[in-house]
Amino acid sequence: MCERSSSGRASAWFALVSPLGQGGMGTVWLAERSDGRFEGRAAVKFLNAGLMGHVIEERFTREGSILARLAHPQIAHLIDAGVSTIGQPYLVLEYVDGQPIDAYCDANRLTIQPRVRLFLEVLAPVAHAHAIWWCIATSSHRTCW
Template sequence: DEYLQRFPEQAGVVVGVFARDAKTLFSSEATVAIQAGMAPEVANFRLIKEIGRGGMGVVWLAEQDEPVKRRVALKLIRSELPANDVLARFEAEKQALAMMDHPNIARVLDAGTTDDGRPYFVMELVDGVPITQYCDDHKLSVDERLKLFVSVCKAVQHAHQKGIVHRDLKPS
């Protein structure tokens, strides 16, 4: 934590190195927080479970109550990272996603700030499994896997055309 506070630009590397152990730790922390009624409160959303964690934020499976009832992915900035540069990067990520208009990129649906001042944004929930697992589960041929890969490449190309470089794509 101290290292991440001093060098927030290295968060992706640190999280990537410790991802396997951290995922277990973070998931159990989130479960304990929800069970204890300590999950962050976000107006019009009920946080159900943590589904991802990165250098700046935590992504939650959430249920929106109003104006429509639906399941969404809600990214909330981590409370232990209040530095201005982190806030600026979080805002830039939100704006970059909001510019995307591609069928293979989750759309931003809403954004705001919690009562305790933590920014968040809400995206379409893309429910599924890692692409490698999908390919194995469906016994896709090499040609079918390549077609799927091309669709991923087109989404990445769309982001690149908007001036966005992901910098955290994972093989799966």
């Protein structure tokens, strides 16, 4: 579970709006730019408080380092990272508005051939990530938009 800071902020630039989802390592929140410089939305991933510990925090930090190195138009880019006022590590990522690939396929009643073509499009960013030696342990139909 994500423990929001008492201010409802992930950083000096983003205010948390609403939860988007929860995975094995963290909870993701929709956030909006709030410093007045310009408007923008982001996805903020917090490390689950129940998982806090040296090994898991190190893995979360490594995830941020890897995301910072990924430059591909089909991969959400890392905007910022840090630790909240209550000591919870977070990653601020580009927000991609969409739906999971399986829900898209079902909603559009795609047959096998269009589903395969769509799946092949997903392989380009996966190949890019693997090219920098990143094993995508969390890839699933829920993380492909």
